[in-house]
Amino acid sequence: MKPPPPIPPTADMNRRDFLQRSVRAGGAIALTGGLAAWLWDRRRPGQSHREPAVASVPDFSLRDGGRPLAIVMGRDRAAMLRRGLDALGGIGRFIRPGDRVLVKVNAAFATPALLGATSHPDLVAELVRQCLGAGAAGVAVTDNPINDPESCFMLTGIGPAVAAAGGRLHVPRASDFTSGSVAGGRLLRNWPILQAPLRGVTKLIGVAPVKHHARAGASMTLKNWYGLLGGRRNQFHQDINGIIEELAMLVRPTFVVLDGTSSMMANGPTGGSLADLKPTNTMILGTDGVAVDAFGATLLGRTAADLPYLARAAARGIGTVDFATLNPIRESA
Amino acid sequence: MKITTARRIAQIFFFALFVWLTVVATVGTGWSQWRGWPIAWFLQIDPLVALGTVLTTRSLHPPLGWALLTIVLTILFGRVFCGFICPFGALHQFVSWLGWRGRTARDRIAANGYRPAQAVKYYLLLVLLIAAAGNLPFALLQIGWLDPMALLHRSFNLAVLPAADLGLERLHPGGRLYQGALWVGALLAFLLLLNLILPRFFCRILCPLGALLGIIGRLAPWGIGKTAAKCTECSLCDVACEGACNPMGPIRTSECLMCMNCLDTCVPAEPLGYVPRPSAGGEITAFGVSRRGFVAALAGGLAAAPLARLGGSTKSAWPAGLVRPPGSVAEEEFLARCLKCTACIRVCPTNTLQAAGFAHGWESIWTPVLDNRIGTSGCQLNCVACGHACPTGAIRPLTLEEKFGIGDFAAQGPIRIGLAAVDRGRCLPWAMQRPCIVCEENCPVTPKAIHLSAVEEPVRDASLPLVAIDGAVVQVGGPPLPPGRLATGDYAARLPGEPLSRRIVANTSNTLTLDAEPESAGDGDLPTDGKVDILVRLQRPVVDPERCIGCGICEHECPMTGLRAIRVTADNETRSANRGVLLKASF
Numbered sequence: 080m081k082p083p084p085p086i087p088p089t090a091d092m093n094r095r096d097f098l099q100r101s102v103r104a105g106g107a108i109a110l111t112g113g114l115a116a117w118l119w120d121r122r123r124p125g126q127s128h129r130e131p132a133v134a135s136v137p138d139f140s141l142r143d144g145g146r147p148l149a150i151v152m153g154r155d156r157a158a159m160l161r162r163g164l165d166a167l168g169g170i171g172r173f174i175r176p177g178d179r180v181l182v183k184v185n186a187a188f189a190t191p192a193l194l195g196a197t198s199h200p201d202l203v204a205e206l207v208r209q210c211l212g213a214g215a216a217g218v219a220v221t222d223n224p225i226n227d228p229e230s231c232f233m234l235t236g237i238g239p240a241v242a243a244a245g246g247r248l249h250v251p252r253a254s255d256f257t258s259g260s261v262a263g264g265r266l267l268r269n270w271p272i273l274q275a276p277l278r279g280v281t282k283l284i285g286v287a288p289v290k291h292h293a294r295a296g297a298s299m300t301l302k303n304w305y306g307l308l309g310g311r312r313n314q315f316h317q318d319i320n321g322i323i324e325e326l327a328m329l330v331r332p333t334f335v336v337l338d339g340t341s342s343m344m345a346n347g348p349t350g351g352s353l354a355d356l357k358p359t360n361t362m363i364l365g366t367d368g369v370a371v372d373a374f375g376a377t378l379l380g381r382t383a384a385d386l387p388y389l390a391r392a393a394a395r396g397i398g399t400v401d402f403a404t405l406n407p408i409r410e411s412a
Numbered sequence: 413m414k415i416t417t418a419r420r421i422a423q424i425f426f427f428a429l430f431v432w433l434t435v436v437a438t439v440g441t442g443w444s445q446w447r448g449w450p451i452a453w454f455l456q457i458d459p460l461v462a463l464g465t466v467l468t469t470r471s472l473h474p475p476l477g478w479a480l481l482t483i484v485l486t487i488l489f490g491r492v493f494c495g496f497i498c499p500f501g502a503l504h505q506f507v508s509w510l511g512w513r514g515r516t517a518r519d520r521i522a523a524n525g526y527r528p529a530q531a532v533k534y535y536l537l538l539v540l541l542i543a544a545a546g547n548l549p550f551a552l553l554q555i556g557w558l559d560p561m562a563l564l565h566r567s568f569n570l571a572v573l574p575a576a577d578l579g580l581e582r583l584h585p586g587g588r589l590y591q592g593a594l595w596v597g598a599l600l601a602f603l604l605l606l607n608l609i610l611p612r613f614f615c616r617i618l619c620p621l622g623a624l625l626g627i628i629g630r631l632a633p634w635g636i637g638k639t640a641a642k643c644t645e646c647s648l649c650d651v652a653c654e655g656a657c658n659p660m661g662p663i664r665t666s667e668c669l670m671c672m673n674c675l676d677t678c679v680p681a682e683p684l685g686y687v688p689r690p691s692a693g694g695e696i697t698a699f700g701v702s703r704r705g706f707v708a709a710l711a712g713g714l715a716a717a718p719l720a721r722l723g724g725s726t727k728s729a730w731p732a733g734l735v736r737p738p739g740s741v742a743e744e745e746f747l748a749r750c751l752k753c754t755a756c757i758r759v760c761p762t763n764t765l766q767a768a769g770f771a772h773g774w775e776s777i778w779t780p781v782l783d784n785r786i787g788t789s790g791c792q793l794n795c796v797a798c799g800h801a802c803p804t805g806a807i808r809p810l811t812l813e814e815k816f817g818i819g820d821f822a823a824q825g826p827i828r829i830g831l832a833a834v835d836r837g838r839c840l841p842w843a844m845q846r847p848c849i850v851c852e853e854n855c856p857v858t859p860k861a862i863h864l865s866a867v868e869e870p871v872r873d874a875s876l877p878l879v880a881i882d883g884a885v886v887q888v889g890g891p892p893l894p895p896g897r898l899a900t901g902d903y904a905a906r907l908p909g910e911p912l913s914r915r916i917v918a919n920t921s922n923t924l925t926l927d928a929e930p931e932s933a934g935d936g937d938l939p940t941d942g943k944v945d946i947l948v949r950l951q952r953p954v955v956d957p958e959r960c961i962g963c964g965i966c967e968h969e970c971p972m973t974g975l976r977a978i979r980v981t982a983d984n985e986t987r988s989a990n991r992g993v994l995l996k997a998s999f
Binding site (some may be wrong): 136191311346 | 852854
């Protein structure tokens, strides 16, 4: 870089030079002042810049008066899913050509599928195929797991299974979480929610296994929505029934699939041993997550009364605890 | 093609290869992930790594056998590693080129003359190797401070790659955090800026690997040299000389980096050449090391290990927070093997593995340590990546069988890297009457290493005067209750005269709805006065030290975000014979 040429000594002050210099100096002062005025912070330091609370997850529920609940017995998850969908009126009832589908799986832990701590890849893959077969324009699969996300999707087999079935895996990034709230909620106020994968989605499906959970009593389809939360979501364990109630208020899926082909009877929700599992040979599909979970509780030898969040969600008008009143179809595959 | 063009192509190739091998060092099956890439290859071909670990462990770790290739190459052709292969050398050459572009030939000739300071690297090498040569408790492997491969790997792993990925998350969704990245990055920047003072400052003056190759390279039958005693002494060779080895006069053979620039610039009738005989202009084979300097370096090296061990960091004063990754060998041998290359830290899928700072002891700087507050989870149960990334065996490559202590390893049990302990003064259910047990939920061991102790305790201002009972609804007096506060499913009420409590399912400011009518309701002998006790039902976490493997997932998940209420220390780790906690008894 060349230095500017030295200014030659001058004998006299030149009016033109002086005016030029004054204008330059005045301009610099005005620019600095203007910049300061533009940046002036009229809020007090630390005052919140967060956007106001907004409901953040659209309502995907289907209010078509169709069958709300199907219970399928069997061992082959893909076959049970197909039979259950047929019993509810066929996949075409839920997925229309051109739909963009998001499947929220439970991929919480980086453990292999056979340990039953996560949604089974066979089931997820078949669901993806069914949606695509019904004409869905795209099927994305996501979760915000507890263990390392990439390891979870890889080790559970969900990632490879989704890719093989023609779906798209959405591994959450930091920027995918945006602040959201649930209308009428006490706990979910301006909380980071995994909203990016929901953009443009027209149908939402939840897929969860049946698992023992010491704090919540059981982890099934309603608890599964926990995986849409970001931030220090562990705090919600201090009011586990309250948070599951609010998750049920926040997320109104098209339908849910509760996989009780084998149920984790103890040591949940992580499991880790085949000894923690029991073959219960049941899959529950429904548009009412409360009823689905109320039936699921029976697979663990519990009742709906053991899970206070079910009654609380029902009191919000989200579903019904007394699943028998829904006349569930019982099938076997 | 000119030889210097070939050299540039080689340098660009090896630098790109280096960057590629650091980028792919991440767990996964994609083509840009680890798969079978030889991610530690540059460390394996580094003879200083091989020699340093041979001195500390008295054996050659087989993957380091690659170093023989470099040694043979150097014996035959001199420091071609420095000129053609070394990615750090290429980086220094590039920065020097940028920094000295446009400077006068006179300046560059002055900068490229031999300086006595070039002997410093031999002193550094001597100190590092002598310190490594003691018997095991006194063998100190600290070559990683300056070894160019370890240093460059560390700089890329902890500073360059994560900084480049900031906000992009192309390498890792969610991004990465590395404690002390500033200092690693600052050291790299400092070493690169030194090139503005002298071209290839690090290579000429500091590099201990360069010193080692300079010593080995003295055996080379070929070398740069003048083909006739007289030349025009135009000094054009000095304008471009990378090694400051004085090709025009008596050449300093151990300083020659084999950059071949002099061959390019030399124009006389009897030019400089790559010749199988000593230079016609004479050769200086000494390293410029003085007797006093040699003795001082020897003394420094001899004193280093005993002085470091006096701190007691491998004895009774071992740092409790220094939780090593699973598969790590016992601490003294670990320190005798760890290069501070941070390959394990880069490959760790959860980012929980961090480079230690000075807090864990001076020797342990940049060695791997678990920090469960950082990353996506603690040390994942089904992961053994770090041991397979380690080039020197400081972390053994485990199978899952060995890690879990099953199959052939059933007799020795699982590998424990530490022990979690509940801080009952900070734990929500232990200290603050709040339900939680996130740690129990996430414990990946089966049966869980954290079990629960269920209690029912009166809450603050727990006793309310009973006003009336109507079915399952109990009316109480006293200050108004916040509606819904007791309806979380975790609170219960005990009526006067009743031995058992009942869960509260709803409450208004002065009523409690119980989950069923009190048993005595039908008897007509309901109490009409007395106190209703409000109780909170808590499950409190208790660690079973026989089951805990120290993975730290509980610590990572604990909602006490600052100082966690359950924390892992290296107590009870299986790699140390003397850090056990439990009385060993067989029943």
